[in-house]
Amino acid sequence: MKSHWENIYSSKQPNELSWTQKIPQISLDLIKSLNLSKSSSIIDVGGGQSMLVDFLIDLGYTNISVLDLSKNAISKTKRRLGENAKKVNWIETDILDFKSSIKFDLCHDRALFHFLTKKNDVKKYINKISLFASKLVVGTFSIEGPKRCSGLEIRQYNQNSMKETFERGGFKSISFSKSDHLTPSNRIQKFIFGVFENSN
Numbered sequence: 794m795k796s797h798w799e800n801i802y803s804s805k806q807p808n809e810l811s812w813t814q815k816i817p818q819i820s821l822d823l824i825k826s827l828n829l830s831k832s833s834s835i836i837d838v839g840g841g842q843s844m845l846v847d848f849l850i851d852l853g854y855t856n857i858s859v860l861d862l863s864k865n866a867i868s869k870t871k872r873r874l875g876e877n878a879k880k881v882n883w884i885e886t887d888i889l890d891f892k893s894s895i896k897f898d899l900c901h902d903r904a905l906f907h908f909l910t911k912k913n914d915v916k917k918y919i920n921k922i923s924l925f926a927s928k929l930v931v932g933t934f935s936i937e938g939p940k941r942c943s944g945l946e947i948r949q950y951n952q953n954s955m956k957e958t959f960e961r962g963g964f965k966s967i968s969f970s971k972s973d974h975l976t977p978s979n980r981i982q983k984f985i986f987g988v989f990e991n992s993n
């Protein structure tokens with residue numbers, strides 16, 4: 794799996810990747826709705842080359858971590874950020890192996906979670922997140938969205954399945970939002986975002 798993503802990030806530019814967003818607007822709106830303080834600890838899991846970290850720095854957040862299993866993705870994102878890269882805590886690991894020594898006020902995930910197609914991995918992911926995050930914003934392909942991404946199978950969600958999946962893992966649902974992502978090649982991909990609170 795790691796080699797798949799390393800290969801993608803070493804061979805493709807952001808405008809060749811369907812998930813690239815110029816502005817991660819839905820994520821920013823949902824994060825804003827949580828009214829977190831600027832010193833809150835925020836981790837973007839499967840951050841890849843997302844611009845979310847750039848926007849969070851610009852908004853004044855001071856405690857940001859980006860986790861991804863791809864070294865290439867992290868290096869490219871660091872390069873893009875230049876000096877600002879030093880303000881971020883970079884974590885290169887598979888989320889399923891991640892053992893956090895610190896607690897995060899918010900975990901954000903756009904388009905990592907849906908690659909977990911095995912029930913056991915889904916359970917493991919939710920269990921991991923519940924050990925370190927108070928709140929969670931997660932965006933996945935919806936049941937009206939693509940069936941694959943980056944040549945890999947994904948798992949689609951709707952409000953009910955997302956609610957059931959995360960509530961079973963001890964999260965309380967706060968809100969759900971549908972979101973249309975316009976890919977760099979001008980296709981619409983239908984996402985659903987859920988916001989949850991850890992009630993463990």
Ligand SMILES: C[S@@+](CC[C@H](N)C(=O)[O-])C[C@H]1O[C@@H](n2cnc3c(N)ncnc32)[C@H](O)[C@@H]1O
Nearest residue numbers: 798839840841843861862863887888903904905
């Ligand atoms: C479709 S991309 C989305 C990237 C970013 N979140 C965005 O919105 O632009 C999925 C990302 O998840 C990372 N990823 C996939 N599986 C992972 C895992 N098990 N642990 C950590 N990162 C993973 C990939 O390297 C990739 O950067």
